[in-house]
Amino acid sequence: xxxxxxxxxxxxxxxxxxxxxxxxxxxxxxxxxxxxxxxxxxxxxxxxxxxxxxxxxxxxxxxxxxxxxxxxxxxxxxxxxxxxxxxxxxxxxxxxxxxxxxxxxxxxxxxxxxxxx
Amino acid sequence: xxxxxxxxxxxxxxxxxxxxxxxxxxxxxxxxxxxxxxxxxxxxxxxxxxxxxxxxxxxxxxxxxxxxxxxxxxxxxxxxxxxxxxxxxxxxxxxxxxxxxxxxxxxxxxxxxxx
Numbered sequence: 001x002x003x004x005x006x007x008x009x010x011x012x013x014x015x016x017x018x019x020x021x022x023x024x025x026x027x028x029x030x031x032x033x034x035x036x037x038x039x040x041x042x043x044x045x046x047x048x049x050x051x052x053x054x055x056x057x058x059x060x061x062x063x064x065x066x067x068x069x070x071x072x073x074x075x076x077x078x079x080x081x082x083x084x085x086x087x088x089x090x091x092x093x094x095x096x097x098x099x100x101x102x103x104x105x106x107x108x109x110x111x112x113x114x115x116x117x
Numbered sequence: 118x119x120x121x122x123x124x125x126x127x128x129x130x131x132x133x134x135x136x137x138x139x140x141x142x143x144x145x146x147x148x149x150x151x152x153x154x155x156x157x158x159x160x161x162x163x164x165x166x167x168x169x170x171x172x173x174x175x176x177x178x179x180x181x182x183x184x185x186x187x188x189x190x191x192x193x194x195x196x197x198x199x200x201x202x203x204x205x206x207x208x209x210x211x212x213x214x215x216x217x218x219x220x221x222x223x224x225x226x227x228x229x230x231x232x
Contacts, residue, residue: 036223043121043207043223044160089160104150104173105221109159 003027004092006108015117019077023090023108026071030092034105035064035075038087047088048075080115087112119143121210121224129230135196138227142189142210149191150214150221151183154205163206166191167214195229203231 005024013019031052036044050057050064057064063076077084090108122141130136142149151163162175166185183193195202205228211221
């Protein structure tokens with residue numbers, strides 16, 4: 001049973017346009033969400049995170065939106081650049097973990113973004 | 118400062134053998150987590166160590182084990198290898214773990230192929 005779902009395995013966008021990557025989760029206890037980017041043959045790199053007390057976090061070209069009622073978050077990249085082409089993973093965590101559990105990251109299966117020049 | 122270092126980067130093993138992978142976290146980081154990445158399942162959490170103690174574990178069989186040393190370096194071991202264990206194994210480190218809200222940093226991974 002997947003707790004974090006990225007329903008689009010791939011996305012193709014023209015350079016300069018907006019890329020929107022979506023992520024859904026099922027566990028309402030998740031309260032901390034992260035996005036990672038992964039290039040082939042490299043480990044994932046942290047991009048941006050958001051706490052459940054916020055609905056938006058922005059860092060340069062990257063903005064993450066959180067809709068808790070819909071259990072949905074999205075990553076917006078504006079403007080998209082060819083160097084953004086990578087696999088993007090959404091992850092969720094229990095930041096303030098239940099006693100006895102220190103929590104861990106639950107990842108989606110990733111969305112491969114291709115930005116065409 | 119140096120990043121998370123994993124060794125070996127690539128290895129091939131035969132079914133039934135065992136393998137040990139090593140991870141050196143970023144200096145000052147006490148939490149080390151291990152993940153398995155496969156095309157079909159994405160990134161899946163294996164276990165987390167903090168101050169030499171395993172404090173969380175994912176849904177993997179007992180063939181997967183790990184440990185952490187006093188210098189925070191960690192090893193994971195897979196015994197009685199199966200073909201399905203072929204994957205990229207990623208190590209991640211942070212100061213105190215994800216539950217503390219710390220950013221975690223990944224190594225480049227160890228590619229294991231079981232034949």
